[in-house]
Amino acid sequence: MSDAPQSTPASPRPAPAEGFPAAGNISDADREELRRHGILLTSLEELYNWGRSNSIWPLQFGLACCAIEMIAAATARFDIARFGAEIFRPSPRQADLMIVSGTVTKKMAPLVVRLWNQMPEPKYCIAMGACAISGGPFKQGYNVLKGIDRLIPVDIYIPGCPPRPEALLNGLIQLQKQIKGEKLTGPDAARHTRADLPSEYPIPAYGAHDLEPAKNPAVWTPPAPPSA
Amino acid sequence: METVQQLRDRLAARFPAARVELVLNPGVAAEHSLRLDAALGRDIALFLRDDPALRLDYCSNVTGVDWPDKEITDVVKTTVPDPAGGPPKIVEEKSVHVQPGCLEAVYHLYSMSLKHGPVVIRLRTGNRADAVTLPSLTPVWRSCDFQEREIFDLFGIVFAGHPDLRRLLMWDEFKDHPMRKDYVEPDDYEWEPTAHGAVLERAKAHQLAAVAGVVDPGQSSANPPKAAPGSTTPATTAPVKEAKP
Amino acid sequence: MSCSDFNDLDAELTAFGHPGGSSVRAVHDQFHGDLLEVSMGPQHPSTHGVFRMVATLDGEQIVKLKPVFGYLHRNHEKIAENTTYLGSMPYTDRLDYLCSMSTNWAYALAVEKLSGQAVPDRAQYLRIIMAELTRLVNHACLVGFLFNDLGTSFTPLLYAFREREKIIDLFEALSGSRMMCNYQRFGGCRVDPTPEWLAAARTLVENFPRFLDEYERMLTGNEIMLARTQGIGRLDPAHAVNAGLTGPVLRASGVDYDLRKVDGYGFYPRFDFRVPLGAQGDTYDRYMLRILEMRESVKILVQAFRDLPGGPIMDPKAKLRSFRPKAGEAYGRLEGPKGELGFYLISDGTPNPYRYRVRPPSLINLTLLEEMCLGHTIADAVVILGSIDIVLGEVDR
Numbered sequence: 064m065s066d067a068p069q070s071t072p073a074s075p076r077p078a079p080a081e082g083f084p085a086a087g088n089i090s091d092a093d094r095e096e097l098r099r100h101g102i103l104l105t106s107l108e109e110l111y112n113w114g115r116s117n118s119i120w121p122l123q124f125g126l127a128c129c130a131i132e133m134i135a136a137a138t139a140r141f142d143i144a145r146f147g148a149e150i151f152r153p154s155p156r157q158a159d160l161m162i163v164s165g166t167v168t169k170k171m172a173p174l175v176v177r178l179w180n181q182m183p184e185p186k187y188c189i190a191m192g193a194c195a196i197s198g199g200p201f202k203q204g205y206n207v208l209k210g211i212d213r214l215i216p217v218d219i220y221i222p223g224c225p226p227r228p229e230a231l232l233n234g235l236i237q238l239q240k241q242i243k244g245e246k247l248t249g250p251d252a253a254r255h256t257r258a259d260l261p262s263e264y265p266i267p268a269y270g271a272h273d274l275e276p277a278k279n280p281a282v283w284t285p286p287a288p289p290s291a
Numbered sequence: 292m293e294t295v296q297q298l299r300d301r302l303a304a305r306f307p308a309a310r311v312e313l314v315l316n317p318g319v320a321a322e323h324s325l326r327l328d329a330a331l332g333r334d335i336a337l338f339l340r341d342d343p344a345l346r347l348d349y350c351s352n353v354t355g356v357d358w359p360d361k362e363i364t365d366v367v368k369t370t371v372p373d374p375a376g377g378p379p380k381i382v383e384e385k386s387v388h389v390q391p392g393c394l395e396a397v398y399h400l401y402s403m404s405l406k407h408g409p410v411v412i413r414l415r416t417g418n419r420a421d422a423v424t425l426p427s428l429t430p431v432w433r434s435c436d437f438q439e440r441e442i443f444d445l446f447g448i449v450f451a452g453h454p455d456l457r458r459l460l461m462w463d464e465f466k467d468h469p470m471r472k473d474y475v476e477p478d479d480y481e482w483e484p485t486a487h488g489a490v491l492e493r494a495k496a497h498q499l500a501a502v503a504g505v506v507d508p509g510q511s512s513a514n515p516p517k518a519a520p521g522s523t524t525p526a527t528t529a530p531v532k533e534a535k536p
Numbered sequence: 537m538s539c540s541d542f543n544d545l546d547a548e549l550t551a552f553g554h555p556g557g558s559s560v561r562a563v564h565d566q567f568h569g570d571l572l573e574v575s576m577g578p579q580h581p582s583t584h585g586v587f588r589m590v591a592t593l594d595g596e597q598i599v600k601l602k603p604v605f606g607y608l609h610r611n612h613e614k615i616a617e618n619t620t621y622l623g624s625m626p627y628t629d630r631l632d633y634l635c636s637m638s639t640n641w642a643y644a645l646a647v648e649k650l651s652g653q654a655v656p657d658r659a660q661y662l663r664i665i666m667a668e669l670t671r672l673v674n675h676a677c678l679v680g681f682l683f684n685d686l687g688t689s690f691t692p693l694l695y696a697f698r699e700r701e702k703i704i705d706l707f708e709a710l711s712g713s714r715m716m717c718n719y720q721r722f723g724g725c726r727v728d729p730t731p732e733w734l735a736a737a738r739t740l741v742e743n744f745p746r747f748l749d750e751y752e753r754m755l756t757g758n759e760i761m762l763a764r765t766q767g768i769g770r771l772d773p774a775h776a777v778n779a780g781l782t783g784p785v786l787r788a789s790g791v792d793y794d795l796r797k798v799d800g801y802g803f804y805p806r807f808d809f810r811v812p813l814g815a816q817g818d819t820y821d822r823y824m825l826r827i828l829e830m831r832e833s834v835k836i837l838v839q840a841f842r843d844l845p846g847g848p849i850m851d852p853k854a855k856l857r858s859f860r861p862k863a864g865e866a867y868g869r870l871e872g873p874k875g876e877l878g879f880y881l882i883s884d885g886t887p888n889p890y891r892y893r894v895r896p897p898s899l900i901n902l903t904l905l906e907e908m909c910l911g912h913t914i915a916d917a918v919v920i921l922g923s924i925d926i927v928l929g930e931v932d933r
Contacts, residue, residue, distance in 0.1 A: 122579075123581050124579050125585055125586075126585070126586055126608065127585070127586075127608055127610075127630075127633070127928070127929055128630055128633035128715060128716070128929060130585065131633060131634065131715065132714075132715070134693075134697070135697060135700075135701070137690075138693070138694050138697040138698070138701075139694050139697070139698060140697070140698070140701050151581075153580070153581045155579075165608075166608065166610045168606070168607060168608060168609055168610055168932075170460075170461065170462050170606050170607050170609065171578060171586055171607040171608070174578060174579065174607075178579055194610075197483055200626065200627065200630070201610040201611065201612075201615065202490050203489060203490060203493075203611075203614075203615050203618065204610050204611030204612075204614065204615055205469050205474070205476035205477065205611055205614065206460075206461065206469070206606075206609050206610065206611050207610050207611060209479055209480070209481075209483075210483075224716065225633075225715060225716070227714065269462040269463075269464045269465070270464065271464060271465065271466040271467075272465070272466060272467060272477055273477035273479070277477065277479050278479070285481030285482060285483070286481075286482060286483060286484060287482075288482040288494070288495075288498055316864050316865055317862065317863055317864045318650055318861070318862050318863065318864015318865060318866060318883065319649070319650065319651060319652035319861075319862065319864065319866075320649045320650060320864060320865065320866035320867075321864075322865065322866060322867065348777050348778065349777055349778075349780060349793075350780055351780060351782075351869070351876060351878060351895060352867060352869075352878050352880055352893070352895040354880055354891070354893040354895075356882065356891050397880070399867050399878075399880070399895075403777050403791060403793045404777075406793075406798050409867060411867070432778060432779075432780065433775070433778045433779040433780070433903055433904075434778070434779050434780020434781075434900055434903060435780075436779075436903055437605075437899055437900065437902070437903060438899075438900070458606075459605055459606060460605055460606035460609040460932060461606060461609070462606070469611070469614060470613065470614060489618070
């Protein structure tokens with residue numbers, strides 16, 4: 064995989080098949096009735112999403128204080144294994160989920176993007192804690208990236224400084240809900256099925272005064288200030 | 292342990308060529324320090340480490356301090372007798388002179404074997420621009436290694452004789468010295484819903500600059516000119532023209 | 537490549553490990569044959585955060601090791617110089633995020649030294665209680681992480697975090713936050729614990745030696761652990777002193793320097809406790825020292841709960857708002873769980889410090905990492921790093 068900045072994926076994915084029979088033409092009540100008779104009826108999409116959402120492998124990757132709470136979420140008391148996400152992979156090639164747990168400094172940001180590019184699709188990103196969302200208490204730091212969503216797309220934001228392990232678990236459940244609702248076909252298909260959406264993002268370079276570029280306009284546009 | 296005054300006198304006797312000044316600390320802690328002659332800094336440091344009465348074998352803390360140029364207003368009062376015979380007038384003459392700034396490295400020394408300390412020593416550079424070299428004390432105390440690299444990185448003091456003088460915290464391509472008082476940080480304070488306090492002020496300044504075309508909002512700008520204090524007012528109340536520096 | 541070229545490796549290392557670069561590279565050298573450079577970190581499961589080291593290997597042996605810092609440099613000092621004295625207190629929580637109570641105290645100590653602020657007796661005892669509970673949390677977690685590095689993936693850490701959760705629950709009940717306690721103030725503490733809290737804390741402390749016995753029964757005599765730690769990463773005392781190493785790493789080499797005894801800050805002189813010392817200065821000594829220090833901390837805590845006086849927890853003359861110390865400077869330090877944690881402050885009479893500097897024990901304890909690792913295998917370097925006990929929030933600040 065090339066690490067050169069690029070906006071389109073290196074190998075085009077097959078275009079979604081048109082006219083694929085849409086899942087769920089049978090009503091939930093009918094399905095429930097069938098299930099009571101021992102017949103499980105599901106769509107490929109549901110089965111696929113059910114499997115994916117219950118075995119999310121996070122990247123073993125701690126940045127700062129929030130990483131300690133992430134470890135705490137994996138220990139016996141909070142037990143992230145109940146949600147099928149206890150297999151922390153040290154290699155991005157084996158991971159589905161990047162939990163950006165802590166302050167992303169400008170020195171670290173290119174490496175975070177590079178790790179994200181190395182993760183295979185489908186992949187998800189959780190911004191854990193105030194620092195990963197916006198710079199948090201360290202927003203005024205010259206070396207602090209003011210939110211990881213300036214460089215890579217973020218699916219779930221978990222506020223807190225640091226968020227409690229329960230908050231991380233809640234974020235994980237929200238992510239599972241998102242995955243379960245993903246479509247494989249059609250115009251609102253999930254990101255990883257779409258050939259026109261990038262899977263890799265430009266890696267900023269270390270500049271003389273700042274990162275270059277400091278943000279990715281394709282991913283993030285600043286909110287409009289109130290017009291008061 | 293001897294007092295700092297006694298130590299100063301002993302150093303002055305031992306190193307007659309060196310200027311050793313006593314810097315009084317007016318605060319409650321009263322930890323007075325010694326400003327050493329930078330040229331003989333390493334010799335004096337070796338003496339402090341090996342002197343049997345001091346044995347300052349442990350250099351705990353090394354830090355830089357930035358003292359920018361300071362404008363000092365001198366007021367000279369002269370009494371002018373009134374020719375009319377009235378009471379003499381006091382005439383104040385004000386003159387402004389600039390005290391040149393410098394960078395300073397401060398070392399806190401303790402003795403682990405004799406369990407005393409601290410002895411605080413300071414080294415000063417000539418100015419803040421071109422004469423910023425100080426002797427490295429890493430050959431004397433290995434603990435200065437990373438801390439002097441950090442000062443080199445954040446303050447820009449060049450430590451002559453340091454075995455491995457590279458930036459410690461920022462990346463190598465970085466050009467600035469961020470802990471200096473006049474450092475202007477990159478302007479990436481776009482408006483965000485949670486902004487408040489100082490961050491909100493900076494976001495407003497950034498927005499003004501973007502409206503005025505100083506910063507392209509889609510692109511980062513390296514070291515933009517610092518916004519004037521007056522330009523931090525909201526965009527609606529300040530005309531666009533005034534935002535231009 | 538000639539011998540002198542080998543010394544120029546640093547320049548190459550700069551380019552190596554750049555975001556576009558590879559993490560493994562072969563280097564040729566006339567003495568060592570093929571050398572291999574391995575960039576470990578900043579994303580690596582056993583570098584305890586975003587620490588990075590570039591190791592040059594001859595086979596599996598380390599011939600050169602350069603630490604690289606700054607991946608968590610979040611400008612604590614610059615931010616602190618632009619905010620009030622009290623405004624920096626929450627930031628000190630995030631320096632050493634495992635031990636917020638002791639970093640709070642170190643900062644409060646420095647400011648109190650700067651301003652001459654007195655502290656009531658009850659607050660002094662509470663501070664010692666919090667600092668020693670923090671030491672228990674830190675050392676228990678350290679041992680857990682150390683065994684992670686030794687390859688016992690996660691199990692000892694589960695036991696350590698079980699105890700950590702109990703102590704952290706106490707901190708949360710007292711201060712409102714699990715990790716970022718923000719508890720100390722200039723001239724006292726923020727919240728007075730209730731009798732129920734004190735009773736719960738006392739029960740926890742009384743039961744802690746049982747956990748330590750359980751922990752030691754599982755770990756200390758373990759054959760693999762002994763083989764992997766004894767004689768590994770030796771550190772001789774003269775070098776350690778010259779390199780400014782402090783805390784358990786220094787004492788494991790046999791240097792008797794504990795600021796609780798040397799400086800006698802707070803009310804520590806009133807307490808009866810011993811300072812454990814190592815003899816060999818190897819990884820095993822550093823491990824055992826932590827276990828022994830935890831037992832001494834329990835002794836201190838038992839005495840503190842016994843002698844805790846009543847009275848106010850804040851000096852009534854303490855000023856929180858519009859706090860402006862007189863111009864001057866002060867360096868305050870204490871014995872944190874990782875070593876000498878110091879704050880150097882220069883006041884110019886304004887509400888913000890003119891210069892604010894943290895003396896980070898984690899950073900300075902890494903000074904001799906290369907010397908400790910030379911000649912050992914890369915797997916041992918991970919264990920040596922684990923035994924030094926760093927936290928990146930403090931290394932990079």
